[in-house]
Amino acid sequence: MKRKLSLFALPYAVWLALLVVIPLVIMAVYAFTDSDSSAATLENFTDMGVYASVFVRSFRLAAIATLICLLIGYPAAYFMAGEGPGFQRVALALIMLPMWMNFLLRTYSWMSILENNGLLNQLFQKIGLFSLIASVSGQEIESFQMLRTPGAVALGMVYNYLPFMILPIYSVILKLDKNLLEAARDLGANSAQVFLRVILPLSLPGVLSGVTMVFVPSVSTFAISRLLGGGTQMMLGDLIEQQFLGGAYNPHLGAAISMVMMVIVVLCMALMNHFGEGEEQAVML
Amino acid sequence: MKKNRRIGSRFLIGLVFLFLYAPIALLIIFSFNEGDSGAVWKGFSLHWYASMLRNRLIIESVYMTLLVSLLATVIATFAGTFAAIGLYSLPRRRRDAILTVNNIPMMNADIVTGVSLCLFFVAFFQFWGRFARWFNGAQTAFALPERLTLGFGTLLLAHIAFNIPYVILNVAPKLRQMDGNLMDAAQDLGCTWMQGFWKVMLPEIKPGIISGALIAFTMSIDDFVISYFTAGSSTSTLAMTIYGMTKRRVTPEINAVSTLLFLTVLVLLVIVNIGEIRQERRKRNASLQGVPLGEKLRRFFATRAGLYAKRGLTAAGVAAFVAAVLFLTRETQSIPVVNVCSWGEYIDTDLIDQFEAETGIRVNYQTAESNETMYSLLKSGGADYDVIVPSDYMIAQLIEEGMLSELNYDNIPNFQLIDPRFRNLSYDPENKYTVPYAWGTLGIIYNPTMIDGEITSWGALYDERNAGKVLLINNSRDAIGEALMYLGYSVNTTDESEIRAAYQVLDDASRRGVFQGKVMDEVFQTMEGGNAAIASYYAGDYLSMLENNEDLRYVIPDEGANWFVDAMCILKDAPHMEEAEAWINFIASTEASLANMDYIGYASPNAEALEQYPAYYEELYGEPMEPEIYDILVTPPEVLARCEMYENSPPDTRALYNRLWIQLGI
Numbered sequence: 001m002k003r004k005l006s007l008f009a010l011p012y013a014v015w016l017a018l019l020v021v022i023p024l025v026i027m028a029v030y031a032f033t034d035s036d037s038s039a040a041t042l043e044n045f046t047d048m049g050v051y052a053s054v055f056v057r058s059f060r061l062a063a064i065a066t067l068i069c070l071l072i073g074y075p076a077a078y079f080m081a082g083e084g085p086g087f088q089r090v091a092l093a094l095i096m097l098p099m100w101m102n103f104l105l106r107t108y109s110w111m112s113i114l115e116n117n118g119l120l121n122q123l124f125q126k127i128g129l130f131s132l133i134a135s136v137s138g139q140e141i142e143s144f145q146m147l148r149t150p151g152a153v154a155l156g157m158v159y160n161y162l163p164f165m166i167l168p169i170y171s172v173i174l175k176l177d178k179n180l181l182e183a184a185r186d187l188g189a190n191s192a193q194v195f196l197r198v199i200l201p202l203s204l205p206g207v208l209s210g211v212t213m214v215f216v217p218s219v220s221t222f223a224i225s226r227l228l229g230g231g232t233q234m235m236l237g238d239l240i241e242q243q244f245l246g247g248a249y250n251p252h253l254g255a256a257i258s259m260v261m262m263v264i265v266v267l268c269m270a271l272m273n274h275f276g277e278g279e280e281q282a283v284m285l
Numbered sequence: 286m287k288k289n290r291r292i293g294s295r296f297l298i299g300l301v302f303l304f305l306y307a308p309i310a311l312l313i314i315f316s317f318n319e320g321d322s323g324a325v326w327k328g329f330s331l332h333w334y335a336s337m338l339r340n341r342l343i344i345e346s347v348y349m350t351l352l353v354s355l356l357a358t359v360i361a362t363f364a365g366t367f368a369a370i371g372l373y374s375l376p377r378r379r380r381d382a383i384l385t386v387n388n389i390p391m392m393n394a395d396i397v398t399g400v401s402l403c404l405f406f407v408a409f410f411q412f413w414g415r416f417a418r419w420f421n422g423a424q425t426a427f428a429l430p431e432r433l434t435l436g437f438g439t440l441l442l443a444h445i446a447f448n449i450p451y452v453i454l455n456v457a458p459k460l461r462q463m464d465g466n467l468m469d470a471a472q473d474l475g476c477t478w479m480q481g482f483w484k485v486m487l488p489e490i491k492p493g494i495i496s497g498a499l500i501a502f503t504m505s506i507d508d509f510v511i512s513y514f515t516a517g518s519s520t521s522t523l524a525m526t527i528y529g530m531t532k533r534r535v536t537p538e539i540n541a542v543s544t545l546l547f548l549t550v551l552v553l554l555v556i557v558n559i560g561e562i563r564q565e566r567r568k569r570n571a572s573l574q575g576v577p578l579g580e581k582l583r584r585f586f587a588t589r590a591g592l593y594a595k596r597g598l599t600a601a602g603v604a605a606f607v608a609a610v611l612f613l614t615r616e617t618q619s620i621p622v623v624n625v626c627s628w629g630e631y632i633d634t635d636l637i638d639q640f641e642a643e644t645g646i647r648v649n650y651q652t653a654e655s656n657e658t659m660y661s662l663l664k665s666g667g668a669d670y671d672v673i674v675p676s677d678y679m680i681a682q683l684i685e686e687g688m689l690s691e692l693n694y695d696n697i698p699n700f701q702l703i704d705p706r707f708r709n710l711s712y713d714p715e716n717k718y719t720v721p722y723a724w725g726t727l728g729i730i731y732n733p734t735m736i737d738g739e740i741t742s743w744g745a746l747y748d749e750r751n752a753g754k755v756l757l758i759n760n761s762r763d764a765i766g767e768a769l770m771y772l773g774y775s776v777n778t779t780d781e782s783e784i785r786a787a788y789q790v791l792d793d794a795s796r797r798g799v800f801q802g803k804v805m806d807e808v809f810q811t812m813e814g815g816n817a818a819i820a821s822y823y824a825g826d827y828l829s830m831l832e833n834n835e836d837l838r839y840v841i842p843d844e845g846a847n848w849f850v851d852a853m854c855i856l857k858d859a860p861h862m863e864e865a866e867a868w869i870n871f872i873a874s875t876e877a878s879l880a881n882m883d884y885i886g887y888a889s890p891n892a893e894a895l896e897q898y899p900a901y902y903e904e905l906y907g908e909p910m911e912p913e914i915y916d917i918l919v920t921p922p923e924v925l926a927r928c929e930m931y932e933n934s935p936p937d938t939r940a941l942y943n944r945l946w947i948q949l950g951i
Contacts, residue, residue: 008371009383012364012449016386019446023401024389026408050948076301079294089562091298093554098305099507100550104527105543108535109308112315112323116816119311119324145753148802162305212392220394223509227531230802231759234950237396237510244400244514247657247760248943249664251404258397265394 030255044256051239051257058236059264061150062218065157066165069214070207072158073165077206078199080166081173092170095163103160107227110156114147114228121146148230156224157214164213172206173199204275212269220261236261309547316540322814323537334545337538346526347542353437353512353522354505357444362498364445365452366490372453373460384457387450398447399514406439406515407666432858434669435517443515444508448501455497459490518651518668519624529652535810623864624649626659626670628851629806630829631723633884640871646864654805655760663688663856670856671865674722676849678762681712681933683854689718690857696866699873699891707890710850711932719852720869723887725824726920726928727763727847729840730808735818743771743842745819747794754818756811757791759803761946762931763847764791767821770844770929777932781941788945795949803950812837823849824917828886839917841924848920848928850890888919895919 034041113119121143184194222237243254320327372380410433417429471481509524629652637648653659656679662668683689707721758764766776768787811817813833827839855865878894879901902910
């Protein structure tokens with residue numbers, strides 16, 4: 001019987017080969033070939049040094065965004081797990097809800113908040129912040145430049161991917177065995193010790209998958225940097241998009257950059273998983 | 286103490302929700318704004334909702350999004366469940382190998398998945414084209430289509446591909462938890478495998494299937510990147526439409542759509558949650574444990590909440606089915622179609638309706654951002670346009686690469702109306718491929734209230750005194766061309782040192798923080814809203830901006846400027862040749878040219894239209910046209926003499942432009 005059932009796996013294996021493995025192989029072929037003659041070459045990789053600063057910027061901004069998400073997301077998830085079931089149900093729904101509106105809509109909304117004549121600057125104007133600055137430092141300013149800065153891009157990432165940090169941490173903390181905490185307390189640990197030595201290590205798998213789920217989309221985004229960075233904060237995603245559908249058509253270089261990014265991300269994740277297994281079921285809601 | 290902590294923790298959670306929901310609340314509030322700004326409140330109005338319902342682009346993309354997400358979810362849930370069952374009866378080692386591959390799409394960045402799928406589809410289409418040509422040549426019984434393009438099919442495949450792993454990941458743990466002997470027991474007791482599956486296995490793994498389907502749907506709805514690379518030019522999901530709009534002028538109709546979407550989801554969520562709570566309460570009251578699932582379902586559906594759930598499910602199922610059928614019938618209906626690609630804000634949309642009414646040909650009108658992005662789209666196989674409207678230098682390049690089709694001017698009699706000044710230009714010396722669409726200049730637009738003095742030189746774009754107030758145009762040809770003109774070089778120079786010198790000007794200015802950003806059509810919103818003081822852009826677009834901000838001025842600098850012609854061409858092997866020629870002929874007519882000239886603010890090459898426009902304007906608006914405005918619209922010959930047209934540059938120079946341009950960004 002078991003034999004027969006395994007036949008179900010066969011079409012899926014073929015499907016995986018066709019739509020996951022072969023596309024990646026084709027991408028690798030593009031990365032190692034020339035754009036004019038399609039002869040094998042390493043040029044796409046050796047030319048990449050020019051873009052080192054884009055790599056650095058992408059990884060730095062993504063790391064900052066991930067850290068901020070962790071600093072906000074962990075306490076939020078922890079406190080949420082300590083609330084009553086009704087509160088939890090509503091809170092969970094509220095965290096999921098924005099994901100059903102497309103992220104571009106939510107990001108676009110930030111544009112009108114951060115513009116020079118946007119809502120935030122209007123608010124600063126109303127409360128007299130600019131005249132205060134003028135009287136203190138003698139500097140006349142009409143607005144803060146917030147849109148089209150690295151900060152705006154990081155903000156966009158935190159805003160869009162925060163739920164991906166909260167959800168896995170929350171689901172891990174929720175599943176913690178309460179007897180363990182009681183045992184720790186019985187054995188004389190104070191609440192700080194219980195948190196640091198029991199809860200935190202046990203919730204690490206959730207943290208790890210949260211970090212992955214925030215970091216990977218952050219490092220490769222191009223819509224957020226395009227909308228909130230205004231073309232001044234070029235990220236890896238922008239660079240790749242430029243080579244395929246943007247102004248600098250060269251899919252060979254684009255494929256090479258994608259490959260390098262993929263390898264670096266995989267290495268980062270492997271290094272991180274060295275410290276503990278990621279929570280496989282984290283993507284379960 | 287405890288109470289304090291509780292307040293503290295709720296305060297933090299409250300802050301997180303404030304952060305998550307403030308932008309959404311703003312979107313909703315400004316959907317009721319009378320004006321079209323996202324930051325200035327002008328009074329309550331519902332007119333954006335009304336105009337949203339008339340916006341074909343938005344309605345079609347909402348429909349496309351729902352259709353793709355629903356179909357992909359249903360297919361992926363079904364396939365994923367069976368794949369998971371199959372996987373769990375494989376020996377452990379092989380199962381793990383497949384599961385590792387299964388995890389790749391989830392671990393990979395979306396852009397890598399999107400790009401690799403795009404390359405795969407395009408490679409497959411090339412292979413298929415060769416096969417179909419051979420097959421059609423070898424026999425005559427039936428013909429295979431030779432030309433496949435990215436579109437709904439590839440979009441759906443891509444969505445299914447990234448959805449299945451999520452379903453498997455959710456179903457697998459339930460299978461692991463299930464006692465393997467259960468199925469054997471059921472079969473020993475005389476069940477067939479199918480009966481066992483329905484009665485034993487399905488109830489066990491049902492929660493996994495449901496949450497898998499939910500996640501798959503969420504991922505589909507939220508996706509932008511993978512769709513962007515696999516949908517091609519003629520299929521557009523809501524996210525793609527929004528992305529296109531944020532690059533132009535975002536209409537508050539988008540706010541209206543988001544409000545409706547948000548409310549729909551909110552209502553659904555509330556219904557589901559209430560249903561769950563009631564169910565739990567009932568469970569606690571009268572334990573249903575041990576009652577078979579069919580009975581459980583029957584009892585549930587007999588209750589009032591269950592009745593609604595049943596109706597909801599039926600309605601959703603019927604709706605999905607009807608949507609699918611509608612879509613398929615629409616696709617197979619043989620209405621003549623023409624696919625047109627042009628620039629944003631570059632046509633009087635009434636003309637499209639008029640053409641459709643007159644000829645019965647459906648116009649699929651799309652826009653690209655710049656000549657360069659359109660070229661990429663054509664090259665990557667993502668576009669299935671018939672008519673495109675590129676600029677002079679790009680036309681020359683496309684002709685050189687053999688990508689355009691020669692026109693049959695017998696089908697385009699209105700070509701005779703084109704002013705001889707605009708025929709046989711350098712990009713198409715014998716005029717075999719093109720019919721000019723519009724012409725104009727690239728100059729400086731500035732807001733005198735935000736800077737001191739007048740602008741007369743391109744140098745203003747690079748001047749440190751204007752730091753943070755300048756918008757650089759976001760395409761290599763124009764941006765580097767401006768710097769070349771500033772330095773007194775020709776915009777068509779192929780001298781590498783001159784081009785590098787121009788790049789240096791841009792790079793210096795960029796390092797000193799002169800540029801606030803790089804923009805294409807975002808320039809409309811930014812300049813109109815007074816968010817930047819200086820930008821270089823096209824004369825006609827200046828006239829559109831002037832309607833929303835009277836302070837703005839336009840100047841052609843002393844060093845001279847670029848003048849351009851955009852012309853309509855038909856792509857080689859275009860599937861709708863006749864329709865495309867009909868469209869070109871329609872647009873070249875005097876009436877269409879006049880309407881277009883008035884709407885887009887660019888001069889037409891139609892000799893009659895140029896002559897009649899002042900009278901047309903006076904009749905339309907009841908006042909004569911101001912001569913300064915007319916001079917900006919129709920550049921006088923003595924000014925035009927100072928301007929230079931871009932010519933097609935050799936591949937080396939193009940590669941240099943591309944390299945320098947990317948370098949400037951980093």
